[in-house]
Amino acid sequence: MSNESKTKAVKPAKAKKPAKGEKSPKPDKPAKKPKGSAFLIDVTLPASVNFVPSKYADAETDQIIHRRLFYSVSGVLLLCGLVYLGATVNSFSADVFLKNSQLRIEEVRAKEELFKEISAEESHIKFLEAARISAAAAGIDWKTLVNQIVATYPNGTSTTSIDVLPIGNTLVGSTAVVPKDALTQVNLSLVMKDYTSVQTWMDRLKGIPGYSDSKLSSINAGSGGYELKLTVYFNAQVLAKRYLEPIQVGEVGN
Amino acid sequence: MNLPKRYREMLISGIISVVAVLVTMNLGVTPMLDAATNANLGTSQNDAILNVEISRIHHLQMLTRNNQIVAQQVTQISDAMPEEPRISQMVDMLNGFANSNGLVVTELTVGDPEKYVIPGKVHAQHEFQAAMAKAASSIKDIPVNLTVDGKFDSLLQFLDDLGNSPRVTLVKSYQFQKGQTPGNFTLQISAAVFMVSHK
Numbered sequence: 001m002s003n004e005s006k007t008k009a010v011k012p013a014k015a016k017k018p019a020k021g022e023k024s025p026k027p028d029k030p031a032k033k034p035k036g037s038a039f040l041i042d043v044t045l046p047a048s049v050n051f052v053p054s055k056y057a058d059a060e061t062d063q064i065i066h067r068r069l070f071y072s073v074s075g076v077l078l079l080c081g082l083v084y085l086g087a088t089v090n091s092f093s094a095d096v097f098l099k100n101s102q103l104r105i106e107e108v109r110a111k112e113e114l115f116k117e118i119s120a121e122e123s124h125i126k127f128l129e130a131a132r133i134s135a136a137a138a139g140i141d142w143k144t145l146v147n148q149i150v151a152t153y154p155n156g157t158s159t160t161s162i163d164v165l166p167i168g169n170t171l172v173g174s175t176a177v178v179p180k181d182a183l184t185q186v187n188l189s190l191v192m193k194d195y196t197s198v199q200t201w202m203d204r205l206k207g208i209p210g211y212s213d214s215k216l217s218s219i220n221a222g223s224g225g226y227e228l229k230l231t232v233y234f235n236a237q238v239l240a241k242r243y244l245e246p247i248q249v250g251e252v253g254n
Numbered sequence: 255m256n257l258p259k260r261y262r263e264m265l266i267s268g269i270i271s272v273v274a275v276l277v278t279m280n281l282g283v284t285p286m287l288d289a290a291t292n293a294n295l296g297t298s299q300n301d302a303i304l305n306v307e308i309s310r311i312h313h314l315q316m317l318t319r320n321n322q323i324v325a326q327q328v329t330q331i332s333d334a335m336p337e338e339p340r341i342s343q344m345v346d347m348l349n350g351f352a353n354s355n356g357l358v359v360t361e362l363t364v365g366d367p368e369k370y371v372i373p374g375k376v377h378a379q380h381e382f383q384a385a386m387a388k389a390a391s392s393i394k395d396i397p398v399n400l401t402v403d404g405k406f407d408s409l410l411q412f413l414d415d416l417g418n419s420p421r422v423t424l425v426k427s428y429q430f431q432k433g434q435t436p437g438n439f440t441l442q443i444s445a446a447v448f449m450v451s452h453k
Binding site for chain 2 (some may be wrong): 066067080088090097127130133242
């Protein structure tokens with residue numbers, strides 16, 4: 001008997017012909033069960049018969065799918081619920097911590113009220129300290145500065161006058177251009193015996209801390225020597241910066 | 255669209271899952287997480303404030319223990335920047351400086367207190383800015399003009415004493431002139447003695 005006679009189609013087979021170029025199934029592998037109602041019986045497999053009608057077999061598959069879908073959706077919903085619950089607990093505990101910290105601050109602030117008097121004294125000291133710093137801010141250590149200027153004088157120089165003008169003011173009638181950084185100006189009126197040392201002296205003035213510029217306004221020959229008028233400008237470096245050391249309230253040594 | 259029943263069900267289940275996740279995240283979890291983050295931030299800020307407040311309490315307790323020192327400091331700083339002009343004390347102080355340096359005050363005029371304006375270039379110095387922001391508007395200065403005669407070095411020392419006096423004094427301008435007595439100078443000073451108007 002040929003193979004064709006062993007295989008009998010239960011229903012007229014409507015197997016598609018393989019397309020051109022498509023490989024035909026290998027003969028040693030069992031042929032796949034075709035989808036749909038048409039299929040072939042493979043005689044190489046042990047004989048078995050499924051008596052369950054296809055209608056009921058599909059229902060069973062549907063039930064399996066239903067069950068899986070139900071579990072999946074339930075799982076997702078449960079997960080969402082758990083995440084929501086976790087977020088709620090987290091948010092609630094954060095709120096509790098926040099309220100507790102606010103309560104603690106209020107308690108401590110209430111305690112501060114007990115020290116109201118000493119606290120007022122402290123703030124008064126701090127206010128007056130700030131006022132003292134501000135008031136003395138424009139102060140200059142004049143003794144040091146004048147001594148530094150006098151120390152630069154050439155031998156045989158005598159002071160006729162020293163004028164110091166308020167910051168920003170200039171001598172009446174003066175047309176001199178004030179340097180931009182100048183805070184104060186010192187006008188010197190001197191008598192020098194030796195005229196030739198003026199330039200050297202002016203160079204020495206540049207060594208004074210805070211020196212900004214100097215302008216020689218006149219040199220006149222007089223009976224005692226040469227009368228010089230010179231303006232020296234100084235910048236912010238000459239500020240004494242008094243009282244900047246903060247007062248340690250309640251501690252000795254301030 | 256005619257989908258098979260099982261695919262329809264799968265699609266519906268998927269949609270339910272996605273909607274559930276989106277609703278949970280957007281309406282529930284995300285706002286609560288944001289709220290929790292804000293609350294945690296607030297808590298950590300409050301903790302920082304609390305630490306400062308506790309340090310402050312400790313500081314105030316220390317001040318209470320050392321209240322005598324605090325009282326001395328109040329007196330000292332109030333003498334430096336009083337709330338009243340205290341003219342007679344001021345004149346005594348100036349005479350005291352002159353006497354201690356062997357000088358003679360030949361002229362002294364005291365003006366009325368007026369609002370003190372800090373020179374712009376000094377105002378720009380960063381060291382003073384915090385203090386100025388706190389108290390500059392409350393400062394008044396009492397203009398004082400005085401003339402003293404004496405030796406140059408003594409006059410310089412007088413200037414130094416003024417600048418470092420317990421009552422805050424600013425030497426605004428001055429002029430040394432050769433005096434009539436040989437070796438002596440006349441020093442004319444324009445100064446400001448300070449007070450505070452109110453706290």
